[in-house]
Amino acid sequence: MDHRVIPEKILGLGVGDAEVIRNGGGRVNKSLLPSFVITQDLCQCKLAVIIHHNDCGSCHLGQRKNEILQEYKAKGIDLSSAFADWEPITDVKGSVLEDVKKLRDLPMVRDDVDIYGFAYDVNTGDLEEVTHDPAKTGNQP
Secondary structure (H helix, E strand, O other): OOOOOOHHHHOOOOOOOOOOOOOOOOOOOHHHHHHHHHHHHHOOOOEEEEEEEOOOHHHHHHHHHHHHHHHHHHOOOOOOOOOOOOOOOOOHHHHHHHHHHHHHHOOOOOOOOEEEEEEEOOOOOOEEEEEEEOOOOOOOO
């Protein structure tokens, strides 16, 4: 969601070269599962790339999550279930490792999907490969 992070540009892709799924906080959670299944099963995508970045709004929301939820609750809006599986990014590389593993361990992720995890620095534009969980069928890009 961050306007400083444009996956197509970071990865050197053109318009239409990739299916890009974005969510608030960039974490693997319930909110991205329908989009992932559509991308994997209908678009036949066999490559997943998870990119987390420094100075993420998720880090700042993480510090104020309970306070913000209470402010909404006071207005009669209960967002607790919407944030139930939401996790802030406190360590960019650590969260990439967690999310690659979390994605691979989901039962709906096919064995022929290759998963990469990267850390992006919004200040320098540097993209660092943190991990690679290859497709279990040897079907690599």
